[in-house]
Amino acid sequence: MRTGTLGPQQSYSERATKVWLELCGKKGEIVRFFDDIPDVFTALDEKEIDVGIVPIENSIEGSVGVTLDLLMEKDVTIIGGVVVPISHCLVSKGKTEDIHVILSHPHALAQCRQFLRKNFPNAELRTTGSTSHAARLATEFNEMAAIASEAAAKTYGLNVLLSGIQDWKKNETRFITMVASHNKQQTCVPQEKAANYKTSIIVYLDSDRPGALYEILKEFATRNINLTRIESRPSKRSLGDYLFYIDFEGTIDDENINDVISQIAMKTKKLKMLGSYGEYFA
Amino acid sequence: MRTGTLGPQQSYSERATKVWLELCGKKGEIVRFFDDIPDVFTALDEKEIDVGIVPIENSIEGSVGVTLDLLMEKDVTIIGGVVVPISHCLVSKGKTEDIHVILSHPHALAQCRQFLRKNFPNAELRTTGSTSHAARLATEFNEMAAIASEAAAKTYGLNVLLSGIQDWKKNETRFITMVASHNKQQTCVPQEKAANYKTSIIVYLDSDRPGALYEILKEFATRNINLTRIESRPSKRSLGDYLFYIDFEGTIDDENINDVISQIAMKTKKLKMLGSYGEYFA
Numbered sequence: 001m002r003t004g005t006l007g008p009q010q011s012y013s014e015r016a017t018k019v020w021l022e023l024c025g026k027k028g029e030i031v032r033f034f035d036d037i038p039d040v041f042t043a044l045d046e047k048e049i050d051v052g053i054v055p056i057e058n059s060i061e062g063s064v065g066v067t068l069d070l071l072m073e074k075d076v077t078i079i080g081g082v083v084v085p086i087s088h089c090l091v092s093k094g095k096t097e098d099i100h101v102i103l104s105h106p107h108a109l110a111q112c113r114q115f116l117r118k119n120f121p122n123a124e125l126r127t128t129g130s131t132s133h134a135a136r137l138a139t140e141f142n143e144m145a146a147i148a149s150e151a152a153a154k155t156y157g158l159n160v161l162l163s164g165i166q167d168w169k170k171n172e173t174r175f176i177t178m179v180a181s182h183n184k185q186q187t188c189v190p191q192e193k194a195a196n197y198k199t200s201i202i203v204y205l206d207s208d209r210p211g212a213l214y215e216i217l218k219e220f221a222t223r224n225i226n227l228t229r230i231e232s233r234p235s236k237r238s239l240g241d242y243l244f245y246i247d248f249e250g251t252i253d254d255e256n257i258n259d260v261i262s263q264i265a266m267k268t269k270k271l272k273m274l275g276s277y278g279e280y281f282a
Numbered sequence: 283m284r285t286g287t288l289g290p291q292q293s294y295s296e297r298a299t300k301v302w303l304e305l306c307g308k309k310g311e312i313v314r315f316f317d318d319i320p321d322v323f324t325a326l327d328e329k330e331i332d333v334g335i336v337p338i339e340n341s342i343e344g345s346v347g348v349t350l351d352l353l354m355e356k357d358v359t360i361i362g363g364v365v366v367p368i369s370h371c372l373v374s375k376g377k378t379e380d381i382h383v384i385l386s387h388p389h390a391l392a393q394c395r396q397f398l399r400k401n402f403p404n405a406e407l408r409t410t411g412s413t414s415h416a417a418r419l420a421t422e423f424n425e426m427a428a429i430a431s432e433a434a435a436k437t438y439g440l441n442v443l444l445s446g447i448q449d450w451k452k453n454e455t456r457f458i459t460m461v462a463s464h465n466k467q468q469t470c471v472p473q474e475k476a477a478n479y480k481t482s483i484i485v486y487l488d489s490d491r492p493g494a495l496y497e498i499l500k501e502f503a504t505r506n507i508n509l510t511r512i513e514s515r516p517s518k519r520s521l522g523d524y525l526f527y528i529d530f531e532g533t534i535d536d537e538n539i540n541d542v543i544s545q546i547a548m549k550t551k552k553l554k555m556l557g558s559y560g561e562y563f564a
Binding site for chain 2 (some may be wrong): 011038057058060061062065066083105109110113117124125126127145168170172174211213215217218220221224227228229230231232233234236237239240242245
């Protein structure tokens, strides 16, 4: 199985990928690294990889917008989820007092916003494709630091100046495991029982009608189906026009879920089924 | 009236602020510029300014997370909204073939993601507090470009290399005008009729109970109140625990709206009233 995720080595994405491979009994398999999230989707599209693993949501910073947009755009199916605990460190070749430039993924910078404002109000912040990429770049100059994991600091020979620097103690990122929808048979299925099983869909409502979203949620409520997440995302058509990303408990094998999806499909302009899958904790 | 927004000169925030001041009959009043969004909130808190204007949502990139978080955290009231059309340009002292570094606000970089991937796959992307700040920094080196407005290019003496580079033609940002909740009497009220009048609230639901969000939306639907926006945001407590930001048509002066708010307050763990206000188009 050819698996791809965000690199370089020691990214949180690699951590999620290793957990997934182990669940599938493929521990130690080679992982292919990509520079950013769109590259993982493209590689699935072009059959360069069979399985792609990308972050979709963080407990502090919220949704990963580009992942949500690409789930709508590309023909992929979600086959699993992995939740990884995140602990950000400030890592550098130099000393704390030398730091003028801080590198990291935009989400990691946002997760440490208060820390950065308080401790490095004048540092220049630069974005990178991943936290581990930031660590690799920070090896170049003493005045640079990266926000990355302790494991990344170790791999790239950097000092951990400060650890646990995110603004809220509890910090977790949820990753999704995807396959191209035309290539489902190539994949592995974890043998272990998941922490929970859920289904993800995208719906595009008639936004000019009051109560359109309410009518969708009613279908879930009357069937006692628990929504685990509902997120709006611009449809890109105009301000105030949204797609809704809805996650709920249960899988498409369940008659109740099957039923709710066919009801909702009749009440929306568009319904995209993203998949039913198990979610695991690292 | 002391008004503050994101600077420096020629930011889209300044554009929104000028529109607002003109609506209030205060055209030409001096505007105080801040480096980033938290600084505008802090200045309101500390009574350094009477009115603060910040971006809250873009039609391509979605919500401005930091603004949503601070609306929950700080004691402010929204008194107006201004929607500004956005047209991003690639601006630089140098030529297109020299560009190695591209600077802009993270949202502007995200709005031009496909453009950047296609045309500058190897450029280093650096984030700044605003698009106009990026333009100011880009005056330093020929190899730097900023994503900013044509007006910013003019102000900082840069060439417009390419214009309209955002990934979707239609691009608008919605700004909000806020006052500290303890300082409401200081403000101006636009005399002109708004394009629409709405109310914004934040609710924190009992997320363990299926149908909690449905019950809230039901209150709106049964009263035929149109929701203009619903956005979830992590509560920061744990993954899967959200606050909901809800905008709807009508103001608190309307009995129907007053009624829905008191009903919702009884069904939620927390309800924060952000304000009733008119929205204008630049």
